[in-house]
Each structure stands twice: as C-alpha cells, then as structure tokens.
Amino acid sequence: MADKTKLLLIDGNSMAFRAFYALYNQLDKFTNKDGVHTNAVFTFNNMLDSLIDQFQPDNIMVAFDRSGGTFRTKKFSDYKGNRDRAPQELLEQLPLVKTLLDDHGMAHYELQDWEADDIIGTLAKQAEAAGWETTVITGDRDLTQLATDHVTVQVTKKGVKELEAFTPEYLKEKVGVTPKQFIDMKGLMGDTSDNYPGVQGIGPKTALKLLDQFGSIEGLYDNIDDLKKSKMKEKLIAGKDDAFMSKDLATIRQDAPLEIGLDDTKYTGPDMDKLRVFYTDLDMRQALNKLNKQAPAVQPKAHYVVISDANLEQLLAVDEPIAFEIEMLTDNYHTADAIGWFVGTESEVFVSADATLLSLPQVQTWLNARDHITVFDLKRNLVAAKKYDLNLDPVDFDVLLASYLLNPDQNANDLGQIAQDHDYTLEFDEDVYGKGAKLAVPDEEQLFSHFARKAQALLSLRPHLTQDLADHDQSGLFTDMEMPLARVLSAMEEVGITLEAKTLQEMGEQYEQSIKVLQEKIYGQAGLEFNLNSPKQLGEVLFEKLGLPVIKKTKTGYSTSVDVLEQLSHDYPIVKDILDYRAVSKLQSTYVKGLLKAQLPDQKIHTRYLQTLTQTGRLSSVDPNMQNIPARGDGKLIRKAFVPSHEGWQIFSSDYSQIELRVLAHISGDANMQEAFKEDRDIHANTAMKIFGLDSPDQVTPDMRRQAKATNFGIVYGISDFGLAKNIGITRRQAKAFIDGYFEQYPKVHEYMDKMVAQARETGFVETLFHRRRYLDQIHSRNFNLRQFAERTAMNTPIQGSAADIIKVAMIRMQQMLKDQNLQSRMLLQVHDELIFEGPEAEMPILGKLVPKVMDSAVDLDVPLKVESSFGPTWYDAK
DNA sequence: TGTTTCACG
DNA sequence: ACGTACGTGAAACAA
Numbered sequence: 001m002a003d004k005t006k007l008l009l010i011d012g013n014s015m016a017f018r019a020f021y022a023l024y025n026q027l028d029k030f031t032n033k034d035g036v037h038t039n040a041v042f043t044f045n046n047m048l049d050s051l052i053d054q055f056q057p058d059n060i061m062v063a064f065d066r067s068g069g070t071f072r073t074k075k076f077s078d079y080k081g082n083r084d085r086a087p088q089e090l091l092e093q094l095p096l097v098k099t100l101l102d103d104h105g106m107a108h109y110e111l112q113d114w115e116a117d118d119i120i121g122t123l124a125k126q127a128e129a130a131g132w133e134t135t136v137i138t139g140d141r142d143l144t145q146l147a148t149d150h151v152t153v154q155v156t157k158k159g160v161k162e163l164e165a166f167t168p169e170y171l172k173e174k175v176g177v178t179p180k181q182f183i184d185m186k187g188l189m190g191d192t193s194d195n196y197p198g199v200q201g202i203g204p205k206t207a208l209k210l211l212d213q214f215g216s217i218e219g220l221y222d223n224i225d226d227l228k229k230s231k232m233k234e235k236l237i238a239g240k241d242d243a244f245m246s247k248d249l250a251t252i253r254q255d256a257p258l259e260i261g262l263d264d265t266k267y268t269g270p271d272m273d274k275l276r277v278f279y280t281d282l283d284m285r286q287a288l289n290k291l292n293k294q295a296p297a298v299q300p301k302a303h304y305v306v307i308s309d310a311n312l313e314q315l316l317a318v319d320e321p322i323a324f325e326i327e328m329l330t331d332n333y334h335t336a337d338a339i340g341w342f343v344g345t346e347s348e349v350f351v352s353a354d355a356t357l358l359s360l361p362q363v364q365t366w367l368n369a370r371d372h373i374t375v376f377d378l379k380r381n382l383v384a385a386k387k388y389d390l391n392l393d394p395v396d397f398d399v400l401l402a403s404y405l406l407n408p409d410q411n412a413n414d415l416g417q418i419a420q421d422h423d424y425t426l427e428f429d430e431d432v433y434g435k436g437a438k439l440a441v442p443d444e445e446q447l448f449s450h451f452a453r454k455a456q457a458l459l460s461l462r463p464h465l466t467q468d469l470a471d472h473d474q475s476g477l478f479t480d481m482e483m484p485l486a487r488v489l490s491a492m493e494e495v496g497i498t499l500e501a502k503t504l505q506e507m508g509e510q511y512e513q514s515i516k517v518l519q520e521k522i523y524g525q526a527g528l529e530f531n532l533n534s535p536k537q538l539g540e541v542l543f544e545k546l547g548l549p550v551i552k553k554t555k556t557g558y559s560t561s562v563d564v565l566e567q568l569s570h571d572y573p574i575v576k577d578i579l580d581y582r583a584v585s586k587l588q589s590t591y592v593k594g595l596l597k598a599q600l601p602d603q604k605i606h607t608r609y610l611q612t613l614t615q616t617g618r619l620s621s622v623d624p625n626m627q628n629i630p631a632r633g634d635g636k637l638i639r640k641a642f643v644p645s646h647e648g649w650q651i652f653s654s655d656y657s658q659i660e661l662r663v664l665a666h667i668s669g670d671a672n673m674q675e676a677f678k679e680d681r682d683i684h685a686n687t688a689m690k691i692f693g694l695d696s697p698d699q700v701t702p703d704m705r706r707q708a709k710a711t712n713f714g715i716v717y718g719i720s721d722f723g724l725a726k727n728i729g730i731t732r733r734q735a736k737a738f739i740d741g742y743f744e745q746y747p748k749v750h751e752y753m754d755k756m757v758a759q760a761r762e763t764g765f766v767e768t769l770f771h772r773r774r775y776l777d778q779i780h781s782r783n784f785n786l787r788q789f790a791e792r793t794a795m796n797t798p799i800q801g802s803a804a805d806i807i808k809v810a811m812i813r814m815q816q817m818l819k820d821q822n823l824q825s826r827m828l829l830q831v832h833d834e835l836i837f838e839g840p841e842a843e844m845p846i847l848g849k850l851v852p853k854v855m856d857s858a859v860d861l862d863v864p865l866k867v868e869s870s871f872g873p874t875w876y877d878a879k
Numbered sequence: 880t881g882t883t884t885c886a887c888g
Numbered sequence: 889a890c891g892t893a894c895g896t897g898a899a900a901c902a903a
Contacts, residue, residue, distance in 0.1 A: 535882085535883055535884070536883095554882080554883070555882080556882065556883080559883085559884095560883085560884085561883075561884060561885085562884085562885075582884080582885080583885090586884085586885060586886070587886095590885085590886070591886085618888085625886085625887080627886095627887060627888075628885090628886045628887035628888085629886080629887075630886065630887080631886090631887065631888090632886095632887095635886075655888095660888090800888095803888095831887075831888065832887080832888040833888065834888080
C-alpha cells in the first residue's frame with residue numbers, strides 16, 4: 001500500500017516568535033552587514049531543516065496572520081487587545097522568513113480578516129477529506145482542538161527543539177477533554193493572552209468538571225436548571241453570553257474562504273542557488289557552509305596544465321604577475337610534507353604534485369625574477385619553500401594577511417571563506433581534503449582543479465583587498481609591517497630554540513615523585529581514592545564528602561579554582577596539598593611532557609606564531625605555545641632547559657618596561673602620566689601617591705604600591721569597580737574611590753576612555769597607532785553584559801594593539817640590524833613585550849647596546865620607551 | 880566538542 | 889537589577 005500523502009501545516013507567526021526569542025539574547029550577533037537582524041530567520045531555517053528531517057512531508061503550508069484586524073476583532077473589539085506589538089527587530093524579519101520559504105520551495109499563505117489558525121484549520125479539514133495525514137506545527141496549544149485520528153498537533157516545548165504530539169488520545173489523557181471540548185473549556189475559562197473573558201470565576205478545574213458532566217457548553221446551559229443552587233450556578237447564568245461568545249472566539253474555523261487549495265501546498269524542494277544568494281545577502285555563514293556541503297556550488301570548470309619536462313618552457317616563459325602556493329595537508333608546516341604547488345596567471349594555471357621541481361635552478365631563477373607574486377599565508381609558504389632552498393623574495397601580497405587586517409574577527413584562515421565573503425565561489429580546503437581521520441589527498445583531477453580555482457581566486461581577490469586596505473588607511477600597516485614581519489617570523493620559527501631534554505627529564509622524575517607523595521597524602525586525608533585531575537570528582541570530595549564551605553559555583557558544579565582553594569587552604573590542610581598537586585602536575589603535563597613531545601629531531605622547539613588570529617594584533621604561539629613558559633615561582637626552573645644552540649653561546653633577552661602604560665600616557669596625552677615616565681619614576685608608586693593623596697614617595701607602603709599597580713592594570717583593561725575590588729580584595733566602594741581618584745589625577749586618561757567608547761559607537765570600530773582595526777558590533781547591544789564588554793574592549797584594544805604594533809616594528813628593524821651588522825646572533829622568540837635572542841658570548845655586549853636602541857626607537861612617542869636587558873647560559877639565567 | 884583550570888603578557 | 893577585569897594555548901575530563 002502506498003503511503004498516504006503527508007501534509008505539514010506550520011503556524012508561521014507562532015514559530016517566528018519562538019525563533020526570535022530563542023536567540024533573543026544574541027540578537028546583536030545575528031545581523032548582516034546592512035544591520036538587518038537575522039536571529040529569527042536563522043532559527044526558523046534550522047527549524048525547517050529539522051522538520052523536514054523528522055516528518056518527510058510531501059506537502060507543506062506555512063500560514064501567517066495578516067496585520068490589521070480579523071473577523072474576531074469585529075465581533076469582540078478587545079480580542080488579543082492586550083498584546084504588545086511585536087518588536088521591530090522581529091517585524092523586519094517576517095518578509096525575510098517568507099522569502100526563505102519561497103527559496104525552500106515551501107508554500108506560505110495569509111488572508112485578510114483571517115488568522116493563521118483558521119487557514120490551518122481549513123486546510124486540515126480539506127486534507128482529512130482527501131485522506132491525507134496532517135501534522136500541525138505550532139507553539140499555541142489552542143490548535144490542539146484540530147487533533148483527529150489523521151491530524152496530529154505538534155506543540156513546541158521549551159524553545160523550539162522539542163515537540164509534544166497531541167493526538168485526541170493524548171489530549172484526553174493530558175488535559176482530560178476531547179479536541180472539541182477543548183473549545184468549550186476555553187469558552188468557560190476564557191483566555192488571558194487572547195484577552196477574552198469566558199465565565200467570570202470559572203477556572204480549569206470547574207470547567208473540566210462541568211464538561212465531564214454535560215459534554216459541552218450547549219449541554220450545560222440546556223440543563224442548567226438541574227444544577228443545585230450555588231454561587232457557581234449564579235456565575236454561570238450571569239456569564240452565559242460571555243461563554244458563548246468566548247467559545248465562538250476560541251473556535252478555529254474550518255471554512256475560511258481560501259483562494260488556494262491542497263494542490264497549492266506541494267513541497268517542491270529547495271532551490272539551492274536562490275538559497276545560496278539568500279544566505280549570502282544575510283551573511284548567514286553557518287547556513288551557507290551547511291548548504292555548500294550538501295550541494296557544492298557548481299564550480300566553473302577550471303583549466304590547468306600539469307607541469308612536466310615537456311612543457312616546463314611554457315611555464316618559464318610566463319612574464320606577468322602570478323599567484324603561487326605550496327600546498328600542505330596539515331597545519332604544522334614545520335613537519336608537513338608538500339602535496340603539490342601551483343603557479344597561476346590570468347590565463348593559465350600550472351600545477352604539480354612534485355614539490356622537488358621547486359629545487360630546479362631554472363624554476364628558482366624564473367620565480368625570483370617575478371615582479372609580483374600573490375600568496376595565501378606568506379609565512380607558511382616561506383617555511384615550505386625553504387626546504388627546497390627557494391626564496392620567495394618577489395611575494396608582495398598575502399591574501400590572508402590582508403583579510404586579517406581588514407577585519408581580524410572575520411578571518412577564517414581559509415581562502416574559500418575569504419573568497420565567499422567577497423562573493424567569489426571557491427570550495428573550502430576542508431571540503432576538498434576532508435578533516436580529522438578523513439584528511440587525505442584527493443585524486444589528481446580534484447586536487448589540481450582545486451589548485452587552479454585557488455590560483456584564480458588569489459588573483460581575483462588581490463585588487464579588491466588592495467583597494468579595501470587603502471580605504472582603511474592600512475596600506476602601510478600591510479606593506480611595511482605585516483608582510484615584512486611574516487618573513488621575520490618564518491626565520492625565527494625555522495631557527496627554533498634548543499631544548500635540553502635531559503634537564504627536563506630530570507625535573508620530570510622529581511615531579512613524578514612529588515606527585516605520588518601528594519596524591520597519597522590527599523587520598524589519606526580524603527579517606528578515598530579518586531581522580532584528582534577531575535574538577536567534578538574533586539568538588540564532590542571536598543564539598544560533599546568533607547563538607548567544606550562552598551565559595552563559588554561554576555555552571556556545571558562546584559568551582560575548585562585557585563582563588564577558591566586559597567581561601568580554604570588556611571583552615572583545611574588537604575586543600576594546601578591539592579594546590580601543591582595542581583602546581584606540580586601542571587608543570588609535569590604541560591611543560592615537561594608537553595615540551596618533550598614537541599621537540600623535533602634537531603633537538604629544537606619550532607613553535608608557530610599565528611599572525612592572523614588575535615583581535616588586538618598580538619601574535620599567538622602554538623605547537624607548542626612558547627609565550628606561556630613559566631616565569632615565576634618554581635616553574636621558572638623549566639626555563640633552564642632552554643639553551644643556546646652552540647657551545648660558547650648565550651641567551652639574551654630584552655623587554656619593554658610598562659609599554660602599555662607608556663602607550664596609554666602617549667595616546668591619552670595625559671600630562672601627569674607623561675611626566676612620571678619622562679622623569680623615569682616608579683609608575684606604580686607614582687600612582688599610589690596620587691590616589692592616596694601622599695606628598696612623597698617615602699610615604700608609599702608596599703601594600704599601597706600593590707594596590708596602585710592593580711589599579712594601573714585595571715585601567716588598561718577597561719576598569720570596573722567590581723573587577724578591581726575582586727582582584728585586590730577590597731570593597732567595591734573602595735575600588736570606586738580608587739578609580740575616581742585615578743581619573744581625577746590623570747584626567748586625560750578618563751577623557752581617552754570616553755573618547756574610545758564614543759568612537760566605537762560612532763564608527764563601529766577602534767584603531768591602534770598604526771591603524772590596526774577592531775570592529776565592536778556589540779557596542780550597541782541592548783544586552784548589558786555584551787555592551788559593557790565591548791566598551792572595555794574599546795578602551796583596551798588601542799593600548800594592547802599599539803604595544804603589539806610597536807614590538808612588531810622593532811622586530812623587523814632588529815632582524816635587519818643583525819644582518820647589516822653581520823652578527824651571528826639571531827632572534828628566537830617574541831613574548832608580547834620581550835624579545836629573546838641567542839648568540840656568541842662575544843656578541844653579548846653588542847646586543848646589549850643594539851637591541852634596546854632598536855626597541856626604544858621603534859616609534860616616537862611623547863614619552864620615552866624603556867627597555868631592560870640581560871643574558872646568561874640559559875633562558876632562566878637571562879632574567 | 881565544551882568546560883574547567885592554569886600557564887604567560 | 890544586572891554580573892564584569894584585557895589578550896592568548898594546552899591538558900584533562902566529561903559528555
């Protein structure tokens with residue numbers, strides 16, 4: 001027997017409301033570039049996908065209310081009279097939802113004077129007559145009156161994901177009435193949300209009892225004389241008209257004069273191309289990516305020439321700007337092998353799976369004679385090329401770097417994504433190469449086609465990005481800072497830093513012992529063994545079994561973080577042991593074991609700096625992270641394992657002193673703060689004098705200095721009294737007094753803070769000294785937290801970002817200086833405000849002069865930059 | 880995959 | 889009446 005036709009009837013308004021409020025708190029995250037909100041569209045879209053999945057309908061109709069009154073408001077002018085008007089952010093999305101339905105091949109309908117409910121009711125009746133199976137989707141329980149053996153009403157439960165299926169049986173079981181009686185019940189009870197009265201004084205309990213006895217409102221009033229004299233009887237008699245009117249209002253009509261019929265509900269399926277345009281217009285990336293997975297855009301057939309001995313001449317004859325790339329499958333280009341490379345011109349793309357061709361002298365000569373080469377991820381290509389002794393000096397444009405500067409948070413690290421953002425279709429690497437266990441080189445045809453399309457995308461994107469950079473006033477930042485920096489970083493990564501494994505292993509053995517001892521001690525005190533590394537288990541032991549006071553909770557349970565444990569450690573010795581255990585096991589797992597795992601056969605650590613990740617312009621470091629090697633406490637000993645790569649060499653280190661506060665003094669123009677730096681005073685003591693109202697530095701106690709230091713940090717982070725209070729353990733009132741005092745003493749700092757927030761509100765972004773941008777969409781959020789966060793970021797980013805700019809300039813100049821001076825010393829690491837070198841002992845005095853000179857002259861501020869240096873036989877000693 | 884914790888500036 | 893310090897990465901657990 002063939003399956004019956006399946007019809008899905010959706011209450012469009014109800015679902016749009018649900019969709020809108022499901023992501024209401026993220027309203028501001030869901031906007032497109034024109035500021036149109038998309039949260040409801042986004043959720044509605046997901047709902048449609050899951051409904052199709054779940055019900056596999058043949059026919060669909062989404063019914064909407066039409067604005068203006070209906071026949072119900074004509075009968076009873078207060079009908080739905082107490083409803084707030086839907087918010088503008090939702091109303092603007094309703095037309096979008098309807099377009100979305102069109103593109104999905106789903107019918108929608110609305111009718112003057114009639115509600116969506118009546119459209120659904122009418123179609124449900126017609127479908128029943130035609131022998132179809134109907135499912136109604138709504139957030140409104142009133143529609144359960146439509147349930148029959150062939151009509152199921154699915155009502156959304158909490159949010160939009162879960163549905164509750166109302167069949168007549170289920171309704172009877174759950175509410176105690178039949179679908180028809182549901183209307184009688186509403187008639188007696190009334191409905192506060194639809195604002196009709198029912199019978200005054202009759203609630204659900206009484207209504208149910210009466211319906212059980214009399215079957216319906218008609219039955220009740222036909223036999224009302226049989227009721228014993230009572231208050232209820234009086235109420236019923238008094239409310240008779242209201243009861244009938246309310247029943248009438250509650251009744252979903254099944255005879256609406258629809259201009260459409262069942263034939264018009266056919267689900268014709270999505271139009272992928274239209275959907276693609278729709279998602280693109282609304283910047284709905286997630287939906288777009290999902291769609292591209294299901295139905296990859298038809299790629300224009302890409303032509304390519306596979307490089308061979310026979311046609312090498314053709315490649316070498318190319319004399320125009322090219323796109324170039326050496327492709328690798330995995331992230332870590334220090335360990336990855338090339339899977340191929342390509343050269344693209346406007347008219348042809350040359351591809352190869354044989355990277356050794358890059359070693360050919362004629363290829364190298366030809367490449368080095370190019371005027372313009374465009375790549376994606378310069379640093380990655382530099383490292384890859386180095387394996388074939390190839391320099392890539394002519395590369396003058398990195399699409400990745402350009403796109404990062406244009407908008408650091410929209411950077412996906414994938415050419416496909418960047419292309420898509422510029423309305424250029426290109427498959428994502430992940431979709432061509434797979435990911436995780438499925439990562440593999442595809443067949444040659446697919447691989448080379450992808451190469452060819454990438455080459456074309458690179459050439460095509462370059463002029464647009466170049467223009468955008470110029471429009472943002474970022475051409476200098478791109479050409480003179482990020483592009484040269486990529487070369488500096490690639491050199492630093494390739495040199496790497498030598499790790500003396502033996503030193504770490506010995507430390508590891510000691511840690512192992514400590515861990516064992518501490519473990520036993522803790523188990524003994526707890527009276528049981530458990531997984532100490534599990535915050536969950538630890539929380540249960542401490543706060544349930546041992547009954548320690550709960551100080552803080554996380555969203556999943558008890559917090560066991562240091563600040564909590566430290567408060568407990570005075571009273572409970574076990575907690576002190578746990579803190580010690582945590583400290584040692586962190587060193588063991590992350591640093592001893594982690595670093596040893598990352599060591600390559602040359603005994604060195606080759607980290608990768610991520611140049612296009614942070615929102616502020618800082619670098620980050622991965623595989624392993626060399627920017628968070630312990631610098632304080634016992635952990636600092638880890639640094640002893642980092643040694644020079646040659647006998648007789650030393651490690652040299654220079655760091656900027658208080659660079660962020662100096663940057664703040666400069667960009668705020670605050671005379672008091674500038675004076676402190678110009679006279680090289682202790683800035684924290686200076687601040688202490690100011691906020692505590694002291695006359696001389698002698699009066700500053702260590703504790704005052706500590707609090708002033710925290711306040712200085714707080715200012716840089718975009719202060720809040722709460723945050724400062726928490727950090728230094730004072731009351732919020734005191735913290736507020738500190739901040740007020742601070743702003744009084746450094747008035748222009750206060751002005752700066754206000755100015756940055758105002759600028760973010762006005763332009764949507766803030767900038768560093770070198771025009772690095774960060775967009776802050778949430779500055780306009782009506783969510784307090786998101787807005788406050790954006791305001792703090794507006795204050796902090798120009799400071800942190802300008803400091804990052806400055807050290808980047810210093811790095812570029814330093815690298816050049818080492819070369820110009822013919823020094824053997826080399827730059828190894830950058831840790832935000834610190835540069836680490838290695839070199840022959842004899843060069844240490846030279847570095848001692850040169851490095852601070854280059855660093856403090858990297859930029860000319862209204863205050864001096866201060867640099868402190870030191871050197872020694874290991875990183876530990878270079879302190 | 881998300882959460883918690885902790886290492887750095 | 890809200891619940892916050894800014895920027896990162898890695899390990900381990902808990903799903």
